[in-house]
Amino acid sequence: MxxxxxxxxxxxxxxxxxxxxxxxxxxxxxxxxxxxxxxxxxxxxxxxxxxxxxxxxxxxxxxxxxxxxxxxxxxxxxxxxxxxxxxxxxxxxxxxxxxxxxxxxxxxxxxxxxxxxxxxxxxxxxxxxxxxxxxxxxxxxxxxxxxxxxxxxxxxxxxxxxxxxxxxxxxxxxxxFPYRLIHMLLASGLTVSFLIAGFSALRFLAGDRSDSMWRALRTGVFAGAILIPVQIFVGDQHGLNTLEHQPQKVAAMEANWETRANVPLVLFAIPDEKARENRFELAIPNGASLILRHSTDGIVPGLNDYPGNHPPVFPVFWGFRIMVGVGVMMLVVSWTAGFFLWRRQTLPKPLALLMVPMALSGWVAVLAGWYTTEIGRQPWxxxxxxxxxxxxxxxxxxxxxxxxxxxxxxxxxxxxxxxxxxxxxxxxxxxxxxxxxxxxxxxxxxxxxxxx
Known part of the structure; x- marks a missing residue:
């Protein structure tokens, strides 16, 4: 051992x-x-x-x-x-x-x-x-x-x-530090927003229609709906900062092996470090170059430039995608719930049922982001x-x-x-x-x- x-x-x-x-x-x-x-x-x-x-x-x-x-x-x-x-x-x-x-x-x-x-x-x-x-x-x-x-x-x-x-x-x-601090504060805000919204949705499903429940529910939903677009923007800026100072981490996040232009955005893959390639890859052409360099022909660093000095690819690659995937779910759920609370002053039961497990979505996103950050620093x-x-x-x-x-x-x-x-x-x-x-x-x- x-x-x-x-x-x-x-x-x-x-x-x-x-x-x-x-x-x-x-x-x-x-x-x-x-x-x-x-x-x-x-x-x-x-x-x-x-x-x-x-x-x-x-x-x-x-x-x-x-x-x-x-x-x-x-x-x-x-x-x-x-x-x-x-x-x-x-x-x-x-x-x-x-x-x-x-x-x-x-x-x-x-x-x-x-x-x-x-x-x-x-x-x-x-x-x-x-x-x-x-x-x-x-x-x-x-x-x-x-x-x-x-x-x-x-x-x-x-x-x-x-x-x-x-x-x-x-x-x-x-x-x-500035990027990491703001990113974490927003992550905490989203964690609490969805915890309050899911907790209140559970009360709603139990038959509670009290004023205090509605006050908390609206606070959680509207705070989440406001914070998630801000977090997406801050996350993008944080990624650009990471690209500048820790390019090998970004290369692992994107599972990009060769430094080149026109790098696709890999949506799904099984990174194979021994073969130095991705298996079962599903990607959007030029997507990574566009996101990281704001140009479709932007050059993105590759893992092969850092032999023995880059993090393990699989956990960093998937940790980042879990974090982003949960963020997209937060956007959809909070905006949908916000629409019903704003226009109809109530929640459909299926949406309330979805919001209950989403109460812990902030935890999932925080852990996935934390693993991406900390494992992405290895071997240092x-x-x-x-x-x-x-x-x-x-x-x-x-x-x-x-x-x-x-x-x-x-x-x-x-x-x-x-x-x-x-x-x-x-x-x-x-x-x-x-x-x-x-x-x-x-x-x-x-x-x-x-x-x-």
């Missing part, structure tokens, strides 16, 4: 489970703030009922993200000691900034947001919601700054095999600086295999439990409708503090 492969799978399993929850909390905090702002503006308690439903899901997701993040961070020392030994002078401070700014901000004000409805004024509670939402975005800022630096490292110098920072501005705002852990094989620790393959099995079982149980709670909350909300009691703060004027 190869410790390198097992360690990579174990870290992939940990980060795959972990990223599910920040992909929700990053955007959900802002949705909660929107619900609260709408209540403050209109006095309509349906907005606060939507807030109370989704703040529970935020709290659960936040807790799951924190626990899985701690587990993941341990592996820097147990499985990948070479990483911190080589680039710890850069990775360490960026991770510390995330904890000292974003995590503390979230942790301090999360309690007020969750339990302060009847203990602080409405204005303070709204401020707490804003600070928690800001904290989740600030957390994404620091984590993506580090991850982007690993993809396109700048602002450092090597001394005796160790990276030392010489320009922190260049390190944080490295060439791929930090591009041009540290190879993955040089960072793995001296841990026996059997030990890694055992802990990997434990992680997989634990994560499967936790994920099932998480989804079960979401289903329970949806059914409870559908049953209660707009009849459940509200906290005392709602019985006081918006500008006045509530009494215990």
């Amino acid at each position: 190869d410790p390198l492969i097992l360690s990579r799978i174990q870290f992939a399993a940990n980060i795959s489970f972990h990223i599910l929850f920040p992909s929700i909390t990053i955007a959900l905090g802002w949705v909660l703030l929107f619900f609260k702002w709408r209540y403050n503006r209109t006095g309509d308690t349906a907005w606060m009922r939507a807030y109370f439903t989704w703040v529970k899901i935020f709290a659960l997701s936040f807790a799951m993200g924190v626990v899985s993040g701690i587990t993941m961070s341990f592996q820097f020392g147990t499985n990948w000691p070479g990483y911190m030994e080589t680039v710890g002078n850069i990775a360490g401070p960026l991770l510390a900034y995330e904890v000292l700014t974003a995590f503390f901000l979230e942790a301090v004000f999360l309690g007020i947001m969750l339990f302060g409805f009847s203990r602080v004024s409405n204005g303070v509670h709204t401020l707490a919601t804003f600070l928690v939402a800001f904290g989740t975005t600030l957390s994404a800022f620091w984590i993506l700054a580090l991850n982007s630096w690993m993809q396109t490292p700048t602002g450092f110098e090597m001394r005796d095999g160790v990276a030392h920072a010489v320009d922190w501005w260049a390190i944080v705002f490295n060439p791929s 852990l930090v591009t041009g600086v540290l190879k993955t094989a040089d960072a793995v620790g001296p841990v026996a393959g059997g030990q890694v295999a055992f802990t990997l099995a434990v992680y997989l079982v634990l994560y499967a149980v936790l994920l099932l439990a998480y989804l079960s709670v979401l289903y329970y909350l949806a059914m409870k909300a559908a049953k209660d409708g707009d009849t459940s009691p509200l906290p005392a703060v709602l019985d006081t004027p918006l500008s006045q503090p509530a009494q215990n």
Whole structure:
């Protein structure tokens, strides 16, 4: 059992489970703030009922993200000691900034947001919601700054095999960071939009016609319909940036073997790395050249220019296509649902049934995109600086295999439990409708503090 492969799978399993929850909390905090702002503006308690439903899901997701993040961070020392030994002078401070700014901000004000409805004024509670939402975005800022630096490292110098920072501005705002940050924030927005829409569609199918359900449903559908075209544009710009700085990754995404002009857009293929060709290829003539170079005769880099220094083609090629395919589904479903909600003020049952599984479509797209990004960096852990094989620790393959099995079982149980709670909350909300009691703060004027 190869410790390198097992360690990579174990870290992939940990980060795959972990990223599910920040992909929700990053955007959900802002949705909660929107619900609260709408209540403050209109006095309509349906907005606060939507807030109370989704703040529970935020709290659960936040807790799951924190626990899985701690587990993941341990592996820097147990499985990948070479990483911190080589680039710890850069990775360490960026991770510390995330904890000292974003995590503390979230942790301090999360309690007020969750339990302060009847203990602080409405204005303070709204401020707490804003600070928690800001904290989740600030957390994404620091984590993506580090991850982007690993993809396109700048602002450092090597001394005796160790990276030392010489320009922190260049390190944080490295060439791929702005694209990666915006792409991830939009991905979180889409994840939450479809989660809210699917959750609300489940309530709709259970017979719930409450105002709070309609408020949440419309928010999710219309937010998704707006964000997905923006994400398509940003994704295109991100792809052009990747072409400039990581051409071998783009070559793997397109399964293009030879550097040439008039490269087709491969829709379906089974890449064969041994034969250096694609089997069962279905392609659109000149499509890749048009997308990547904005010209049908544009030259696209080929994998054969990077012998032994390009990522595995199959997972990168298919990860990218799954991400794009899910994005197209999001576009069709959100615009269709938006049409019915705008014109007919209701949903056809078949469309509602489709929207329920689409509640998890954001997770699928995020994971597919994350695999494309991270596998596409191989064989490098930090591009041009540290190879993955040089960072793995001296841990026996059997030990890694055992802990990997434990992680997989634990994560499967936790994920099932998480989804079960979401289903329970949806059914409870559908049953209660707009009849459940509200906290005392709602019985006081918006500008006045509530009494215990």
